Amino acid sequence: MTVSPLAPAFFPALPVIDGVHFASVAAGVRYAGRQDVMLAALDAGTAIAGVFTTSATRSANVLDCQAKMGGAASGPAAIIVNSGNSNAFTGKYGDGSVAAICAGVAQVMGVDPQRVFTSSTGVIGEPLPHERITAKLDELTAGLTAGAIEGAARAIMTTDTFPKGATATVEIDGKPVKIAGIAKGSGMIAPDMATMLVYVFTDAKIAQSDLQALVSRLNNRTFNCITVDSDTSTSDTLLMAATGASGVDVTGSDAFADALHGVMLDLAHQVVRDGEGATKFVEIQVDSAANDADARRVAMAIANSPLVKTAIAGEDPNWGRIVMAVGKSGAKADRDLLNIRFGDILVAEEGWRSPSYTEEAGAAYMKNAELLIKVGMGLGAGTATVWTCDLTHRYIQINADYRS
Amino acid sequence: MTVSPLAPAFFPALPVIDGVHFASVAAGVRYAGRQDVMLAALDAGTAIAGVFTTSATRSANVLDCQAKMGGAASGPAAIIVNSGNSNAFTGKYGDGSVAAICAGVAQVMGVDPQRVFTSSTGVIGEPLPHERITAKLDELTAGLTAGAIEGAARAIMTTDTFPKGATATVEIDGKPVKIAGIAKGSGMIAPDMATMLVYVFTDAKIAQSDLQALVSRLNNRTFNCITVDSDTSTSDTLLMAATGASGVDVTGSDAFADALHGVMLDLAHQVVRDGEGATKFVEIQVDSAANDADARRVAMAIANSPLVKTAIAGEDPNWGRIVMAVGKSGAKADRDLLNIRFGDILVAEEGWRSPSYTEEAGAAYMKNAELLIKVGMGLGAGTATVWTCDLTHRYIQINADYRS
Numbered sequence: 001m002t003v004s005p006l007a008p009a010f011f012p013a014l015p016v017i018d019g020v021h022f023a024s025v026a027a028g029v030r031y032a033g034r035q036d037v038m039l040a041a042l043d044a045g046t047a048i049a050g051v052f053t054t055s056a057t058r059s060a061n062v063l064d065c066q067a068k069m070g071g072a073a074s075g076p077a078a079i080i081v082n083s084g085n086s087n088a089f090t091g092k093y094g095d096g097s098v099a100a101i102c103a104g105v106a107q108v109m110g111v112d113p114q115r116v117f118t119s120s121t122g123v124i125g126e127p128l129p130h131e132r133i134t135a136k137l138d139e140l141t142a143g144l145t146a147g148a149i150e151g152a153a154r155a156i157m158t159t160d161t162f163p164k165g166a167t168a169t170v171e172i173d174g175k176p177v178k179i180a181g182i183a184k185g186s187g188m189i190a191p192d193m194a195t196m197l198v199y200v201f202t203d204a205k206i207a208q209s210d211l212q213a214l215v216s217r218l219n220n221r222t223f224n225c226i227t228v229d230s231d232t233s234t235s236d237t238l239l240m241a242a243t244g245a246s247g248v249d250v251t252g253s254d255a256f257a258d259a260l261h262g263v264m265l266d267l268a269h270q271v272v273r274d275g276e277g278a279t280k281f282v283e284i285q286v287d288s289a290a291n292d293a294d295a296r297r298v299a300m301a302i303a304n305s306p307l308v309k310t311a312i313a314g315e316d317p318n319w320g321r322i323v324m325a326v327g328k329s330g331a332k333a334d335r336d337l338l339n340i341r342f343g344d345i346l347v348a349e350e351g352w353r354s355p356s357y358t359e360e361a362g363a364a365y366m367k368n369a370e371l372l373i374k375v376g377m378g379l380g381a382g383t384a385t386v387w388t389c390d391l392t393h394r395y396i397q398i399n400a401d402y403r404s
Numbered sequence: 405m406t407v408s409p410l411a412p413a414f415f416p417a418l419p420v421i422d423g424v425h426f427a428s429v430a431a432g433v434r435y436a437g438r439q440d441v442m443l444a445a446l447d448a449g450t451a452i453a454g455v456f457t458t459s460a461t462r463s464a465n466v467l468d469c470q471a472k473m474g475g476a477a478s479g480p481a482a483i484i485v486n487s488g489n490s491n492a493f494t495g496k497y498g499d500g501s502v503a504a505i506c507a508g509v510a511q512v513m514g515v516d517p518q519r520v521f522t523s524s525t526g527v528i529g530e531p532l533p534h535e536r537i538t539a540k541l542d543e544l545t546a547g548l549t550a551g552a553i554e555g556a557a558r559a560i561m562t563t564d565t566f567p568k569g570a571t572a573t574v575e576i577d578g579k580p581v582k583i584a585g586i587a588k589g590s591g592m593i594a595p596d597m598a599t600m601l602v603y604v605f606t607d608a609k610i611a612q613s614d615l616q617a618l619v620s621r622l623n624n625r626t627f628n629c630i631t632v633d634s635d636t637s638t639s640d641t642l643l644m645a646a647t648g649a650s651g652v653d654v655t656g657s658d659a660f661a662d663a664l665h666g667v668m669l670d671l672a673h674q675v676v677r678d679g680e681g682a683t684k685f686v687e688i689q690v691d692s693a694a695n696d697a698d699a700r701r702v703a704m705a706i707a708n709s710p711l712v713k714t715a716i717a718g719e720d721p722n723w724g725r726i727v728m729a730v731g732k733s734g735a736k737a738d739r740d741l742l743n744i745r746f747g748d749i750l751v752a753e754e755g756w757r758s759p760s761y762t763e764e765a766g767a768a769y770m771k772n773a774e775l776l777i778k779v780g781m782g783l784g785a786g787t788a789t790v791w792t793c794d795l796t797h798r799y800i801q802i803n804a805d806y807r808s
Contacts, residue, residue: 057731057739089727089739091755124724125757234731306710306795307803314804320528323493327461327638335461335493351495353529391710392804396797399711400718 006273006281006369006389007162011153014167014180016146017201019043019243023143024155027136029129030084030122037133038152039140040199041109042077046243048117049212051219053236059088061118062235064098068114073208077115078105079199079239080133080140083158083184087120087128088234097130104134108141119197119237121158121184149201153182156197159398160184160274166266170259175248177204179260183267186228186276196271198223198238200263205244210251214260215240222264225386227303228275272387277394280312282371282387289382294331296384298375301329309391312371317362319347326375337378342371410677410685410773410793411566415557418571418584420550421605423447423647427547428559431540433533434488434526441537442556443544444603445513446481450647452521453616455623457640463492465522466639468502472518477612481519482509483603483643484537484544485560487588491524491532492638501534508538512545523601523641525562525588553605557586560601563802564588564678570670574663579652581608583664587671590632590680600675602627602642604667609648614655618664619644626668629790631707632679676791681798684716686775686791693786698735700788702779705733713795716775721766723751730779741782746775 024038042048050069052062080101087094098118106113120128153163164183169176185196206214219238242250250256273281284302289295302308302325311318319340326333336351342365346354365371428442446452454473456466484505491498502522510517524532557567568587573580589600610618623642646654654660677685688706693699706712706729715722723744730737740755746769750758769775 053731055728055731056733056735056737057727057742089724089752089756091740093756124727125752127756234728306799310800310803313800316804320493323461323528324459324638327457327459329460331460333460336495338461348493348529352493352497352531391800393797393800395710396714396717396795396800399714400720400796 003161004274004278006278008270011150011163012165012167014149014165015169015178017178017180017243018203018245019046020201020241021144021146022148022152023140023145024148024151025136025140025143027082027132029082029132035151035155036084037080037082037136037140038155039144040079040152041144042079042241043243043245044076045073046077046241047073047206047208047211048077048239048241049208049215050237050239051216053233055234057089057234059086059120059235060090060094060098061087061120062237065117065237068117070208070212071114075112075115076109077241078109078111079117079241080105081119081156081197082133083156084122085120085126085128086122086124086235089125090127093127097128100130101133104137108137117239119235121156121197121235124234149180149182156184158184159186159276162274164267164270164274166263168259168263170255172248172250172253172255175246177246177248177250177256178202179263181263181267183271185271186274196223196233196236198267200240202242203244203246204242204250204256205246205248206242206250211240211242214257218257218261218264221261222268226268226272227300227386227388228272269387272389275389276398277392278389279392280369280371280390282312282373282389283385284388285372285374285385287376287383288379289377290332290380291382292384293382295382297329297331298326298377299384299386301325302373302375303386303388306391309388312366313390313392315363315366317342317359317366319362322373322375323348332379333377334379339376339378341374342366407565408678408682410682412674415554415567416569416571418553418569419573419582421582421584421647422607422649423450424605424645425548425550426552426556427544427549428552428555429540429544429547431486431536433486433536439555439559440488441484441486441540441544442559443548444483444556445548446483446645447647447649448480449477450481450645451477451610451612451615452481452643452645453612453619454641454643455620457637459638461493461638463490463524463639464494464498464502465491465524466641469521469641469643472521474612474616475518479519480513480515481645482513482515483521483645484509485523485601486537487560487562488526489524489530489532490526490528490639493529494531497531501532504534505537508541512541521643523639525560525601525639528638553584553586560588562588563590563680566678568671568674568678570667572663572667574659576652576654576657576659579650581650581652581654581660582606583667585667585671587675589675590678600627600637600640602671604644606646607648607650608646608654608660609650609652610646610654615644615646618661622661622665622668625665626672630672630676631704631790631792632676673791676793679793680802681796682793683796684773684775684794686716686777686793687789688792689776689778689789691780691787692783693781694736694784695786696788697786699786701733701735702730702781703788703790705729706777706779707790707792710795713792716770717794717796719767719770721746721763721770723766726777726779727752736783737781738783743780743782745778746770
């Protein structure tokens with residue numbers, strides 16, 4: 001598979017997070033000849049928070065993780081993830097697969113099953129051959145090492161064209177606190193093979209409830225602000241583990257929150273950059289909306305519009321389609337107060353095309369691989385920023401022909 | 405342009421509606437060498453009802469039509485429509501274009517300007533050269549004839565690959581009442597060139613308020629139940645004119661309502677059949693939802709999902725994507741009660757794939773040009789039916805490359 005033209009140049013060097021060990025293995029869940037299961041072992045005392053898909057048909061794994069959130073952080077913990085099969089819409093059998101994997105990990109690693117968290121990504125509706133995973137638990141446990149996070153990032157890939165990692169180190173009270181995260185996903189765009197999964201690790205010390213509140217808040221400014229094609233996976237999962245090994249309490253620390261925000265935003269952008277068929281990375285900024293919710297409605301209507309996305313793919317500065325998307329968003333809008341910019345180019349204002357705008361300037365701007373679309377509503381103080389990619393022939397190819 | 409493979413074999417023979425005369429002309433609004441303006445002259449006493457786009461950035465024409473709805477039906481009336489330019493997002497200039505056209509028609513035809521209704525469809529954001537239209541008003545008026553409705557259907561086309569017409573005659577109190585309708589649109593999918601416009605004429609006698617209530621109700625079961633790509637035009641307009649020339653009062657008549665429903669549904673289906681790039685016509689039926697609103701949410705989530713639509717284009721029976729769409733719809737859903745059928749083939753039930761389902765049967769079914777997807781929610785009495793088409797390479801081609 002060709003790597004996305006929007007991919008970063010290389011996988012970043014991720015630091016070792018004290019208290020976390022990784023292993024990955026080829027279990028043959030669906031793929032042959034590649035690693036498809038990763039295990040992260042977390043030392044006793046690690047706080048674990050998570051955010052999950054809101055889908056009404058979410059997978060057995062997601063339901064199980066959600067039920068376990070907020071539990072005591074006393075003993076060791078584990079996260080185990082397979083690619084190739086999502087274990088979604090697999091009925092009662094799917095619940096059994098999760099239970100079998102959790103029981104297996106608990107036994108081999110000496111962990112409370114309530115502290116074992118699973119994710120599965122891949123085809124929907126096929127029973128998960130979980131015995132292929134449990135058969136590899138001894139091998140996985142024996143292979144656990146502190147520095148093996150890149151292998152974990154590769155094992156969870158499905159239609160991804162590159163592994164995704166991000167890191168930050170922040171100094172608090174004179175001591176370094178490290179954050180390392182990995183993700184997989186080509187957007188929310190292919191729930192049968194391209195669910196978004198995110199795992200972030202830190203040696204910071206923080207209570208589970210504080211970590212959960214922080215992750216939920218930052219999620220709304222990062223992963224909840226990206227869209228590839230508006231389709232929502234049955235399995236989207238973000239798990240964050242704080243081992244506390246640095247000894248630095250980050251409760252209420254703005255510096256830590258900023259660093260974590262940076263890591264999560266970096267991973268979110270990488271998911272968009274690996275959007276199926278993407279050739280353009282697009283930031284959409286909406287300001288002066290009646291309120292933040294309206295700004296988000298407008299930004300998402302633009303980001304999800306097939307007409308806007310195909311125009312971008314064709315490098316066509318078709319700003320009329322942005323007007324259309326503003327109009328259909330449901331947000332309060334006044335034609336004569338609206339303005340639209342491509343980067344710094346003023347395109348439309350006062351209810352129609354700006355006198356200073358030229359089609360040549362717009363067309364030249366659209367040749368860029370990274371685009372900024374700014375919409376001013378002229379109504380209030382509401383703002384939102386979201387990120388998306390274009391809609392290309394390659395998207396149709398990937399998704400019309402996937403299973404056949 | 406190649407005609408859609410889903411097009412009807414021929415344009416239907418539409419009956420003359422007493423009290424209506426049509427003309428069309430080549431005004432060169434944007435297109436050269438084809439008719440692009442149509443005029444319908446309506447006898448005194450004609451009741452006119454309408455439904456319009458809900459877009460917050462709707463066109464000057466739509467705003468003007470909406471302001472005129474519900475006025476007295478005493479004098480004669482006119483509907484004038486141009487293709488090639490939508491007069492949307494043209495600021496105060498656009499309001500002036502509508503006023504100029506209405507004033508011109510009023511003067512030439514001796515009609516109250518409050519009884520002149522306009523529509524424009526085509527590029528957004530370019531000033532409408534309305535003087536090209538007003539220059540042709542004498543020619544249009546001179547050419548008015550009772551039988552020229554097919555020419556009108558052709559004059560309003562933009563990216564349409566075939567003209568759209570439908571008719572019904574219903575006997576009420578032993579007398580025939582005739583309905584004839586025309587439409588344009590390749591779905592709601594290309595607001596810069598493919599707005600949906602619908603004009604329906606009848607010789608029935610009915611008060612404006614009763615006609616408006618009837619049309620609004622039937623619109624919710626026809627044009628509001630189709631989607632090509634979820635994008636909403638700035639100009640969508642349906643106007644219905646009842647001349648009363650038959651002398652038959654249809655107030656409260658179920659037979660008339662049924663006949664009108666049939667005409668509107670036929671036209672709505674033709675719009676989907678001309679959806680840009682469409683190769684499949686898809687009916688989605690949802691039943692046993694918690695309520696009708698939830699059923700519609702589920703049906704529209706399936707109909708608008710790029711993943712479902714690309715799978716259909718690829719003739720891939722990828723029912724996991726339907727599960728995904730149900731899950732993201734926001735409707736109440738229970739995995740274990742859900743069932744999914746392709747036509748009569750039971751695909752999924754009790755939380756996973758049906759034991760009787762085979763991939764071969766699903767794949768064979770998807771080869772059909774007309775598909776039925778049925779979803780049972782197992783929760784209540786809510787139902788909905790919507791229609792859509794697939795998402796193909798041709799859609800990307802048309803919309804990525806349109807203006808360039």
